[in-house]
Amino acid sequence: MRSHFESYYVHPKNVHGELLVLTDEEVHHLSRVKRHQKGDRIRAVDGLGTAYEAEVDRISKSRAECRITETRRLLGEPAGELTLVQAMIKGDRFDWVIEKCVEIGVKRIIPLITENTIVKAGSGKINRWRRVALGAMKQCGRSVLPEIAEPRTLKQTVTLGADCQVRLIAHGSEGSRTVRIPEEPAVRSPKAICIVGPEGGFTDDEIRMAADNGFxxxxxxxxxxxxxxxxxxxxxMVLSQWGELC
Amino acid sequence: MRSHFESYYVHPKNVHGELLVLTDEEVHHLSRVKRHQKGDRIRAVDGLGTAYEAEVDRISKSRAECRITETRRLLGEPAGELTLVQAMIKGDRFDWVIEKCVEIGVKRIIPLITENTIVKAGSGKINRWRRVALGAMKQCGRSVLPEIAEPRTLKQTVTLGADCQVRLIAHGSEGSRTVRIPEEPAVRSPKAICIVGPEGGFTDDEIRMAADNGFxxxxxxxxxxxxxxxxxxxxxMVLSQWGELC
Known part of the structure; x- marks a missing residue:
């Protein structure tokens, strides 16, 4: 199964044995944008790690029924799990972080609230971020939809890395404390959590809190x-070190 | 001299002994946006590798005269020289590549014309790209303005890497030929050239031409x-391997 063409998203509840049903904007994209017809082969992913190759069978305005010809698990997924905790930033730049990091191979993104964070996120913004992640997953050939979590404070985040071999907090301080990213641990599915602060940087107290929790x-x-x-x-840098970018 | 605050750009011809003169939009930024006054300390870079710490002395509408208190060469500059040859892409995404890669540490960006490139660039666009590079240089604490070259074809580009230890062409092919980035060569100022193609990818002929030229x-x-x-x-990945991102 090739991973290098764009996938459709199929909700897991719309897979019934050999039948796969696309709905909503996926149908529009299939019939109007890509102008697919009965007999064409497409790929769909369910966002939970299953990728389907399928043949278009019947198209109506609201649904496209496709016959599954091949199924694969975890297509395009890295072995390691990286959680990126990123302080919220203005405008469309957070969208960019999501799109790019989904392509690169992040597992989960947690929008972070820090002392110097001035951006707020309501449900509308979070839903938009989730659509960005879905679009990037379909485009780049992944089969798992990376989670865009609800925004959390640093205090709520630093306790999350207990099962991670790699816990980093990016700290562009004036003092040039340069710490290399630790070598890849000898585990099959490494886990990492990386925290990135806002433009204003972290406060000393915040860095101390993270360090106290093993970051x-x-x-x-x-x-x-x-x-x-x-x-x-x-x-x-983390995904590259895990050998996921070559 | 700290590298972690934004610099002003001073044209090399506006440095006279201990005097440094800011002009044009730099004056506006200094007096209107940052509201600097006589006696304030600022930093300026000339884009050719010299960074100045200076004290504001006299501000008029069209110029700001500053007294140089400290001079440093190559502040914020990586030891290695990476040339990124990037196929032109639509909209503001090429601007993004420029901004991000200047921050990360690229030396030169060559906009690339390939068989599958559909974007054209006139002088207006190239000037915009150069302004983006200038802004990123000032913001990220570099002192050399990375060159944004005139667009070139692949044929004009593949012969440029003769003095580079690392010559790579990114090729997201269906076949999973995975080649690791070669280890850092044992030279003090390593040189690399990296070619990145358009959305449509390179043709087989293009990849062959690059390979024939040592890529x-x-x-x-x-x-x-x-x-x-x-x-x-x-x-x-290249700058990280050179130890420039830690």
């Missing part, structure tokens, strides 16, 4: 990376 | 990265 402060070098760049760079 | 095709993993993501990820 290693890492500098990302002498150039000051914008918050969204730091999230993408750190995700790339 | 190694590298896959960036099983997930299909968008063109702009590929540029940012590859830049991160």
């Amino acid at each position: 290693t402060p890492v500098s990302l070098g002498p150039r000051r990376l914008r918050a969204e760049t730091a999230g993408i760079v750190l995700t790339t | 190694t095709p590298v896959s960036l993993g099983p997930r299909r990265l968008r063109a702009e993501t590929a540029g940012i990820v590859l830049t991160t």
Whole structure:
């Protein structure tokens, strides 16, 4: 099964034996944008790790019925699980972090509220972020929809990494404490959690709280990376170290 | 000298002994946005590798005269030189590649024209890209303005890497040829050139031409990265390997 063409999203409840039913905007995309017809082969993913190759059988305005010809588990998924905890930032830059980090291979993104965070997120914004993640999953050939969690405070987040071999907090401080990302642990499905702060940086108290909970402060070098760049760079460095980007 | 606050840009011809003169939008930013006054300390960079710490002396509508108190060479600059050759892409996504890769530490970006490239760039667009690079340089604490070259074809580009230890072409092919990025060469100022293609990918002929000129095709993993993501990820991987991101 090829991973290099765009997938449709099929809700798990719409898979019945050999039958797979696309609904809502997926039907529109299939029939109007891609102009697929009966007999065409498509791919669909359920966001829970199952990818289907299927043949279009019947298209109506509200649904497209497809016959499953092949099923695969965890297509396009990394072995390791990276949780990115990213302080919320203004405008569409948080959307960018989500899109890029889903492509690169993040498992979960937790929008973070810190002392210097000035952005707020209501359910409308969170729903938009989830649609961005869904779009990126379909586009890049993954089969698991990365979770976009409800926003949390740092205090609620630092206790989450107990089962992670790698716990990092990006800290672009004036002092040039440069800590390398620890070597890949010798486990089959490594877990990592990475925290990236807001433009204003973390306070000393916040860094101390993270350190007290086992997080290693890492500098990302002498150039000051914008918050969204730091999230993408750190995700790339961890996934690359896990051998997931080659 | 701290590298972690935003710099002003001073044209090299506006530095005279101990005097440094800001002009144009830099004056506006200094007096109107940042509301600096006589006696305030600022930092300026000339885009050619010199960073100045200076004290504001006299502000008029069109110029701000500052007295240089400290000078440093190559502040915020990586030791290695990475040239990113990135196929032109639509909308503001090329701007993003420029902004992010300047922050990460690229030396030069060459907009690439390939067989599958549908975007054209006139002088207006190239000037915009150069302004994006200038803004990113000032923001991230670099002192050299990365070059945004005139667009070139692949044929014009593949002969450029003769003095580079690392020559890569990102190739998200269906076949899963996975090549690791070669280990860091044992030179003090390593040079690399990385080519990233358009959404439609490179043709077989293009990959062959690059390979014939010493470029190694590298896959960036099983997930299909968008063109702009590929540029940012590859830049991160090379700079990270050079120890420039820790």
